[in-house]
Amino acid sequence: MAPKDIMTNSHAKSILNAMNSLRKSNTLCDVTLRVEQKDFPAHRIVLAACSDYFCAMFTSELSEKDKPYVDIQGLTASTMEILLDFVYTETVHVTVENVQELLPAACLLQLKGVKQACCEFLESQLDPSNCLGIRDFAETHNCVDLMQAAEVFSQKHFPDVVQHEEFILLNQEEVEKLIKCDEIQVDSEEPVFEAVINWVKHSKKEREASLPELLQYVRMPLLTPRYITDVIDTEPFIRCSLQCRDLVDEAKKFHLRPELRSQMQGPRTRARLGKHQRSAYQNGWERVWFNVFCHLAGSE
Template sequence: MDRKAEEKRRQRHSLTLLEQVKRMKESTEIVDVVLVAEGEKFPCHKVVLAAFSPYFRAMFTCGLVECTQREVVLYDIPAESVSVILDYMYSADLLLTNQNVQTVALAAYFMQMEDVFSVCQKYMMDHMDASNCVGIYQFANHISAEDLSDQARKYLYQHFAEVSLQEEILEIEFQQLLTLIKSDDLNISREESILDLVIRWVKHSRKSRAEHLIELLKQVRLVLVSPSFLVEARKRNTMILCNSECNDLFEEALKTIRLSSQPSLSLRYGMETTDLLLCIGNNSLGIRSRHGSYADASFCYAPATKKTYFIPSPKYGEGLGCVCTGVVTENNDIIVAGEASAVKMSRQKTRNIEIYSLCTTQLRELYALGTIHNDLYVIGGQMKVKNQYLVTNCVEKYSMEQGTWRSTAPLPVPLACHGVVTVKNKLYVLGGWTPQMDLPDDEPDRLSNRTFRYDPAQDKWAEGAPMKYSKYRFSTAVVNSEIYVLGGIGCLGRDRGQTRKCLDAVEIYNPDGDFWRDGPLMPSPLLSLRTNSTSAGSVEGKLYLCGGFRGAARHEVITKEILELDTWENQWNVVAINVLMHDSYDVCLVARLNPRDLIPPPPDLVDQ
């Protein structure tokens, strides 16, 4: 008998045993014990109970009085939980719901059924949200479930802005609330949320909680609250207005705010989260030997503070291969995509920097990646068909919520090495090259200066006004709802085979008016680091260009400086020199990150 046949035989044998034992329970045959919970009786078999529960095995084998008793009373365990666990013992089905999971977990904990307890923990982790994480956290602490407690605490802190608005948090004890609002790790952007929570918590049971108001208010960082909010909170709440000590706290905070523009108190976690330029994907070229530990890191730059940080590169975390493009979704998920194999995408969470594989689609390269809401679009590119590379107009959409791919309306023309940006929930595809049969092999196909707009509501493409230059290897960014196209390799007008050169041109597109205008020339001609990925990003109404290849007549020289374009002044400035540690990065994105989660730069780089 071969191995597979033997396995099937064993499975049939196990299923037969399970089915027969279940039938005997249902017909109360050979029943030798009855469990009693909340007055409800559950006839069953000692051998089954002992097989699944060390608690019952010990009870029935160590000579206790229960060995001879027909009935075993289970105190403080709901009848529903006993029923659910017995169903699992006799049928392998564990029917958990949001309403019963904690009581089933307690029963499993009492019966020492680690497998059931683990399933209950996983269920609570998977179904955790802002409305129940506080209760799960308290439950986990009560039974010393460390993994569940840690997961719930992280969720509570990370989603505190939303959790603080739920009714559940108003039920916690004073000491628990005090511990929470003392923490620097709460992910809130405004201290007003903490003050509002304290007031609501006291009001929820004012008679018993009013005595805690002063101690709680002392943990609220009142100088971080806006003066108008402080004044209004005091005016609307008599428990503050009529308490001299509360009034003193508010007056002192208002006085401090008037005298100082910079708060002296430490900020909470969410208050430090800011828009950062994120240069992702790299190789180790250009890394000094003393910076070897940074070879696998990508670069972050905070324009507001002019500080640099580093983040693990997703290609090293996921075996993604060469990163070719990326986007940041509405939910602030950082998505990067690779090429030269079946296209893999890696999703990077911005809290605790978790990296995991997202999806895979058909093999292609030199494509563009766009996003609308939280859907991803893989647009155009070059595909290998029967050992030949063909430029395609295919567009595929990936739903991150459903985890599914589907085809959408194709591009009007095949394109590769093009750029894509999102403005007002529409995709704009710019430039690139399109296949032609009359060009020599050592040149790419005809360059494009065309502009295409995709409307997901209608699943249709429309063509807009063309750019002045046909081009590829340019950078793109959206500033104040206008599209900036910077540098690249190209030629003036429609590509008819004329000479191509490195460009210092900046073209600006207004989607509402469907027209292009010239922007301020770059300090020198500049190419993007990759053939179709941007080296630019927009933060607080200013455009930043992070490195690239500088040169004329297509002579490429690596630059490691960061340029800033003030779009109101139309003036370029160098804001950082030699901060880009690697020789090249694959794509520049803008994401909301917290410096606490990032890797600090080496000391000698800071000194520079």
């Protein structure tokens, strides 16, 4: 009978459990991690096997290589305890309360499994009220997949996202990045225009000068003539800015001079790629022109 290699599923788990028991009884430990004046006995070989950070520390010529005690800066003792539990058990307990400390600590110590667990947890927590903050948090810690997931979420739920404080507190560049995006899902450009106006109104003195720059990313030609004349024309911020008035006039011209539309094609006349916007743009011209003529007739 030919020899056969047999793989068992319990060996690795059994070793981890044994090493964790040794750690907790401070048996065969050859290094102590000190965090916030609290000591954590551990085994160098286990730490080095799980973390490139510790591997470099214990195998290079760094001063910590042979020290019995190693001070770890930049994380709390409670976080260190969670991370060590992961190293020895392959299990990490992520919560709303600890994830903001746990993810940076995992990045610092290069514990990829904890970082992945934190990112998956945060992705499951995405909400219109927090997606912009999670996106920035992910970008800070180079969590590319989480950052992309948060960005897609903010695009998909744009009308709800702009109702929350995170949007209002964005700087001009961040607002611009969001509203110029083709992928935001809106039934019309109305929530985009209203988001810009509300952002400006939140801090009038500091933000009023930014309105013309931001308004150029609102696709006003795609709005109905009734909304342009009844809402945008009556907005004081618009009436007080020549640049804003020029953008409004462009939208009116797009509706009133159909023979010129081919010459006016550009970013402001391109439909968003959201689920309803394109069909509304393509199929709604009969209703749009009915509104135009009703408005013109009523003004005479």
